[in-house]
Amino acid sequence: MTAVQDTPVSRRLSSVKHIIIICSGKGGVGKSSVAAQLALTLYVSSADARIGILDIDLTGPSIPRMLGVDGSGVHQSSDGWVPVYADASDARLACMSVGFLLKNRGDSVVWRGPKKNAMIRQFLSDVRWGDLDYLVIDTPPGTSDEHLSLMEHLSPVHDRLSAVIVTTPQAVALMDAMKSLSFTRAVKLPVLGIVENMSGYVCPCCGEISNVFSTGGGEEMARREGVPFLGALPVDTELVSLLDAAEIVPKEGSQLPEAEQRGFGLARRYQETPSGKLFKKILETLLDTLLATERRISSN
Numbered sequence: 467m468t469a470v471q472d473t474p475v476s477r478r479l480s481s482v483k484h485i486i487i488i489c490s491g492k493g494g495v496g497k498s499s500v501a502a503q504l505a506l507t508l509y510v511s512s513a514d515a516r517i518g519i520l521d522i523d524l525t526g527p528s529i530p531r532m533l534g535v536d537g538s539g540v541h542q543s544s545d546g547w548v549p550v551y552a553d554a555s556d557a558r559l560a561c562m563s564v565g566f567l568l569k570n571r572g573d574s575v576v577w578r579g580p581k582k583n584a585m586i587r588q589f590l591s592d593v594r595w596g597d598l599d600y601l602v603i604d605t606p607p608g609t610s611d612e613h614l615s616l617m618e619h620l621s622p623v624h625d626r627l628s629a630v631i632v633t634t635p636q637a638v639a640l641m642d643a644m645k646s647l648s649f650t651r652a653v654k655l656p657v658l659g660i661v662e663n664m665s666g667y668v669c670p671c672c673g674e675i676s677n678v679f680s681t682g683g684g685e686e687m688a689r690r691e692g693v694p695f696l697g698a699l700p701v702d703t704e705l706v707s708l709l710d711a712a713e714i715v716p717k718e719g720s721q722l723p724e725a726e727q728r729g730f731g732l733a734r735r736y737q738e739t740p741s742g743k744l745f746k747k748i749l750e751t752l753l754d755t756l757l758a759t760e761r762r763i764s765s766n
């Protein structure tokens with residue numbers, strides 16, 4: 467097992483069991499949606515799993531909107547930043563995003579590399595995550611300063627680090643996904659697998675999945691590159707209306723106000739969408755690969 471350095475980041479993240487970095491070569495392929503879906507599926511997969519989601523897509527943070535916590539503020543405590551709990555009642559789904567720090571919704575961050583690096587270090591060392599089973603990190607598209615900073619701070623201090631690559635089946639997206647895969651190889655970041663998003667279309671009337679566009683490109687790339695294929699997700703209008711609106715649904719029998727239960731309601735409704743049903747299988751494959759990867763690393 468790799469020796470772990472003692473740094474503010476290592477101290478803060480020593481209580482995080484697994485870190486999963488979500489990458490995509492091209493923008494708009496659904497990387498943030500996959501990060502949000504992974505967090506929600508992990509959240510509902512066990513009644514006591516503790517999940518964190520960190521959004522370092524500094525130029526387009528979308529996780530707060532997808533988890534229904536857009537507009538929340540981050541509190542500073544004596545022990546660091548307190549994350550926003552998307553499920554205030556259980557405090558098992560913690561979220562931190564640069565979006566919480568922007569004055570106005572829709573503002574964008576125009577920073578040079580060193581400032582981005584400092585912000586990422588602060589996200590990794592100052593957020594009071596507590597004990598987490600999984601920390602999912604949503605990154606910007608491509609391989610940018612943010613990815614380099616992330617690896618610079620994480621790889622010397624955490625040995626349960628892995629990545630998931632999201633692509634659409636089209637050739638242009640696949641070419642860019644290959645660049646992400648090359649990056650992970652260059653920095654020795656284990657890849658848990660590839661998710662092929664927007665693969666086919668779910669009919670909103672009958673639920674049938676039709677292959678109106680090309681499909682199978684991500685699966686083919688996974689086979690060719692010797693990387694696990696985690697599964698395909700179709701274009702799903704139910705998913706969009708859920709994540710874009712992030713509606714609040716109360717927990718049955720709870721006395722708490724609706725606003726405090728949004729993560730639970732969201733996760734429950736997500737599970738019932740076509741994507742939510744397919745993601746359960748993706749999570750099974752991902753966790754199998756995760757365990758196998760970590761076993762291999764710790765035996766080296």
Ligand SMILES: Nc1ncnc2c1ncn2[C@@H]1O[C@H](COP(=O)(O)OP(=O)(O)OP(=O)(O)O)[C@@H](O)[C@H]1O
Nearest residue numbers: 493494495496497498499526607664700701702706
């Ligand atoms: N499977 C899907 N079905 C339908 N719409 C989807 C699907 N996946 C993502 N979308 C929608 O596509 C848009 C882009 O998705 P998302 O923000 O997740 O992509 P991204 O790769 O993270 O983009 P960015 O380049 O901005 O980081 C969003 O409006 C999202 O709701």
Ligand code: SF4
Nearest residue numbers: 669671672673674676
């Ligand atoms: S089965 Fe085909 S035609 Fe019928 S509602 Fe679904 S997609 Fe439309």
